Amino acid sequence: MSDHKLCPIAALLSAAEKADHPAAIGAFNVNFYSQAAGVLKGLRRSDAPAIIQASRGANRFQGGPDKIAYMLGRAMEQSNHRLPVGLHLDHGDPEKGEECADSGYTGIMIDASEEPFPENCAITRGMVAYAHPRGVGVEGEYGQLLGVEDDVHAEKTVYADPEKVAAFFEKTNADALAIAYGTSHGPNKGANIAQLKTEVVRDSYRNMADAGLTDNHFLVGHGSSTIPQDIVAEINQCGGDIRGAQGVPMEKIKEGIAFGLRKINIDTDLRLVITATARRFFVDNPSAAGCETLRGVKEALDAKLDVIDPREYLGSVTPFELLREPPDGPGVQEFVDLMALMEERIAQHVAFLVEAFGSAGLASSVEDVTVEDMKQRYARSDPW
Numbered sequence: 001m002s003d004h005k006l007c008p009i010a011a012l013l014s015a016a017e018k019a020d021h022p023a024a025i026g027a028f029n030v031n032f033y034s035q036a037a038g039v040l041k042g043l044r045r046s047d048a049p050a051i052i053q054a055s056r057g058a059n060r061f062q063g064g065p066d067k068i069a070y071m072l073g074r075a076m077e078q079s080n081h082r083l084p085v086g087l088h089l090d091h092g093d094p095e096k097g098e099e100c101a102d103s104g105y106t107g108i109m110i111d112a113s114e115e116p117f118p119e120n121c122a123i124t125r126g127m128v129a130y131a132h133p134r135g136v137g138v139e140g141e142y143g144q145l146l147g148v149e150d151d152v153h154a155e156k157t158v159y160a161d162p163e164k165v166a167a168f169f170e171k172t173n174a175d176a177l178a179i180a181y182g183t184s185h186g187p188n189k190g191a192n193i194a195q196l197k198t199e200v201v202r203d204s205y206r207n208m209a210d211a212g213l214t215d216n217h218f219l220v221g222h223g224s225s226t227i228p229q230d231i232v233a234e235i236n237q238c239g240g241d242i243r244g245a246q247g248v249p250m251e252k253i254k255e256g257i258a259f260g261l262r263k264i265n266i267d268t269d270l271r272l273v274i275t276a277t278a279r280r281f282f283v284d285n286p287s288a289a290g291c292e293t294l295r296g297v298k299e300a301l302d303a304k305l306d307v308i309d310p311r312e313y314l315g316s317v318t319p320f321e322l323l324r325e326p327p328d329g330p331g332v333q334e335f336v337d338l339m340a341l342m343e344e345r346i347a348q349h350v351a352f353l354v355e356a357f358g359s360a361g362l363a364s365s366v367e368d369v370t371v372e373d374m375k376q377r378y379a380r381s382d383p384w
């Protein structure tokens with residue numbers, strides 16, 4: 001591993017809470033090396049702290065939590081990234097949570113949101129009991145987002161009840177809580193936008209403040225991609241076929257942040273940027289479709305015009321990226337060029353997002369604490 005220390009998630013979220021303006025930490029899902037490198041590059045441009053997160057699917061794709069932690073360490077080392085970054089499991093279960101807590105992650109999301117409230121609290125509290133003694137933070141989820149999140153599928157939005165949010169924290173001592181307020185995962189949020197209820201965030205935060213919880217406990221907004229329409233248009237102009245894609249309007253995200261969200265989850269926006277870059281690359285470089293390293297990518301894009309998940313078309317080339325020096329050989333330069341383009345375009349979008357979330361410039365406000373320090377703090381605050 002590199003000597004670039006990962007930051008506890010509580011320290012990151014606390015910096016957003018204490019900022020002198022409404023602020024939230026961006027939490028970006030990553031699946032492969034250049035995606036992580038692009039996020040880090042955007043953060044450096046904005047002097048922003050952030051959370052890099054990996055779902056169970058991302059962990060499978062890279063071969064496990066230790067591989068993801070290694071991948072992020074390499075990306076930080078390669079770019080001499082010195083700003084505070086946390087590594088978080090997204091939508092985990094207890095088994096994967098324990099594995100990640102033992103593999104260098106600084107935060108674990110335990111998603112038991114499909115369970116009734118008491119069971120959800122009990123499962124989340126169990127994760128806290130495992131993670132906190134190891135200095136690792138925990139995020140729970142309450143309410144259900146419409147659509148698909150890893151293995152969890154919900155038919156309709158189940159809004160979080162603001163009256164129960166303080167109780168969730170009191171029963172679990174989780175660091176963070178994803179509350180369902182009407183957003184959904186993926187690129188087609190259109191039907192849900194009319195049902196967004198940012199007042200769920202406002203009232204939840206007020207109840208937390210009344211209970212004295214806001215210093216160490218933080219609200220999270222999932223399903224927050226804005227789905228840039230110019231990127232969707234670019235995908236379609238370059239051979240893709242994405243229909244009805246619509247995101248959360250940025251003013252709604254900002255309203256949610258003003259009302260108390262401190263972590264904003266983004267996955268789909270980056271998938272779209274990556275897909276637009278790949279499709280544009282083959283239009284601009286037709287001969288690349290024939291080269292050894294990229295043929296499979298082009299074929300997968302041609303076979304599924306609405307694909308946006310890079311794992312579905314980058315699979316054959318990903319292991320390459322972790323090598324210290326790419327091997328010489330036919331097609332390697334084209335591969336390196338494509339990855340560099342992805343990195344740059346991801347960086348641009350990440351810089352734009354963290355500016356909008358109010359976390360640009362906050363890097364130096366993050367308290368310099370380690371996972372070791374957090375073990376002591378949690379030992380004092382966990383009542384069991």
Ligand code: G3H
Nearest residue numbers: 055057058149150185267
């Ligand atoms: O919440 C879902 C995230 O976008 C992760 O998606 O499970 O397909 O990696 P994934």
Ligand code: 13P
Nearest residue numbers: 186222223224225267268
């Ligand atoms: P999007 O699909 O809107 O990017 O949401 C990502 C997310 O919530 C990851 O947990």
Ligand code: ZN
Nearest residue numbers: 149222223265
């Ligand atoms: Zn999510």
